[in-house]
Amino acid sequence: MTIQNSALWLSSRAGELTLAPAPYTPPASGQVVVRTRAVAINPLDAIGAFIYRVAFPWVRFPAIIGTDVAGEIVEVGAGVTRLAPGDRVIGYAVGLEKSRNNPAEGAFQHYVVLLEHLVSPIPDAVTFEEASVLPLTLATAAVGLYQKDQLGLPLPTIGPIDRAQTVLVWGGSTSLGSNAIQLARSSGYRVVATASPRNVDYVRSLGAEAVIDYRSVNAVDELVTAIGNSPLTGTIAIGDGSLRPSIRVASRTQGSRRVASAMVGPLISLQALRARMSGVHVSTIWGGSLKDNEVGPAIFADFLPNALATAQYRPAPVADVVGTGLEAIPGAIQKLKGGVSASKLVVTI
Ligand SMILES: NC(=O)c1ccc[n+]([C@@H]2O[C@H](COP(=O)([O-])OP(=O)(O)OC[C@H]3O[C@@H](n4cnc5c(N)ncnc54)[C@H](OP(=O)(O)O)[C@@H]3O)[C@@H](O)[C@H]2O)c1
Incomplete structure (x- = not known):
């Protein structure tokens, strides 16, 4: 079966976000692919050309940005035993990190590649939108x-x-x-x-x-x-x-x-x-530094799934759902520039 993917592409440091087809990338060893159901918007998604130049000079364009994903696993790579297709999860998409620098690992697309150790199952009672607020800031x-x-x-x-x-x-x-x-x-x-x-x-x-x-x-x-x-x-x-x-x-x-x-x-x-x-x-x-050390799996694999299931931990701040579809993301980023207070802007995908 051929999977059709679409993404919001950022054409250049100062460019526009444009919806266009994207390749479906199967998971490598230690990775999973998630069908995105909700994304959250962070200040990082709203940075301009200057910050890209000084803080992310390595990023190759066109790029796919976005860090916070909630969705269902569709495929797991070799060596992944903790997660399986159909699992409802959240994940931290690290495509902009220097050692990744990979559009397949950006959140703003229908099928995103995630590092297995930065993915957590979520309880059935928690919606994708609620849970999507967590990854980057957690x-x-x-x-x-x-x-x-x-x-x-x-x-x-x-x-x-x-x-x-x-x-x-x-x-x-x-x-x-x-x-x-x-x-x-x-x-x-x-x-x-x-x-x-x-x-x-x-x-x-x-x-x-x-x-x-x-x-x-x-x-x-x-x-x-x-x-x-x-x-x-x-x-x-x-x-x-x-x-x-x-x-x-x-x-x-x-x-x-x-x-x-x-x-x-x-x-x-x-x-x-x-x-x-x-x-x-x-x-x-x-x-992003926890992707390379023991803190990543300690939080996303060992702690968060149980902490959410026992309600010791809750998805916070509250999700403010501001649109549906990848095409709603640019408007959500624009809204974030106006500021939020104890809430997080979320788009249903
Ligand atoms: N270093 C990193 O890797 C990294 C990663 C993620 C985020 N960040 C940075 O961390 C900051 C927070 O990000 P976020 O996504 O958590 O923000 P956010 O939720 O969008 O921030 C909104 C909140 O900021 C509070 N606020 C505004 N000005 C403040 C100030 N001068 N001192 C303390 N609180 C203030 C407001 O609180 P009240 O409404 O109560 O006033 C509001 O609730 C941002 O600057 C972001 O760029 C850094």
Whole structure:
């Protein structure tokens, strides 16, 4: 049987997204092919030519972008025993990563090739749209919390033991923060977070014990008070302007004095250098790095399927379904540029 595939192709760094036929690529060893049923939209999908040039200079065009896929497995490659055709899954599509650089592995197409160890089965009760919000920001949160060159925390478990230590998530209502909070809780940490006042209940519902308004002029003092005598094991800094105050909190509390920044770039590198003078170690997160180490399978294969099935973990933030079909994705990307709050734009495919 010949499978017809279609994709949204990005013609060049500054080009348009255009719907056109794409080859169907069978899975190689350690890969699966998923029939896409929903995709989520991330800030990464909305970057322009300049960011492609500085952050993804290797990308060959035309490219197929997109990272967050939910759908059904149609074919598995050699050596894949954990997953089978028909399984409902989510997966992190890493086609833009330097070592992949492969349009077959971009999310915005009907049949996408995924690395087996970045795929998780989802419970029947969770819709494709709900689950599609997870992959990229779950992966990025996991990199920041667990990779040895980041905070290096113990991996999450079902029914974690209480460690009587705190993790700070600056930007708790972001998609990334929503995952960082739930993962940190699943590793047994108490969580203190920031968010706008309108999102306090949402961030608490994910497991944060205290939620401080990041726009408050007293945010650093309030966080130091909320953290109290519990050692601050690490901070995930998310959002523009998040690193500087996160460093101040780390320097004023007892604990590891480690901050993992989701924000990257020359200014962040400069702030990281300065932070050393106050004894704070800053690392910068690259979400795709977990495809090459033990954190990827630990999260997508070992932890998430059970955590979703037992409802210890929930797909968050809530999916805001804004269209149907690959052709609806450009409009969704345009909408994301207007900003979201504690929600994620999703397109049904
Ligand atoms: N390094 C990596 O590999 C990597 C990977 C993925 C994402 N990121 C980056 O991480 C950031 C978050 O991505 P996302 O997809 O999670 O974002 P998102 O969900 O689209 O972010 C929306 C949220 O941002 C919050 N926000 C806005 N400005 C903020 C600030 N200055 N400080 C803290 N929170 C702020 C808003 O919170 P309120 O509504 O509560 O105000 C809103 O809920 C983006 O900058 C993204 O580019 C980095």
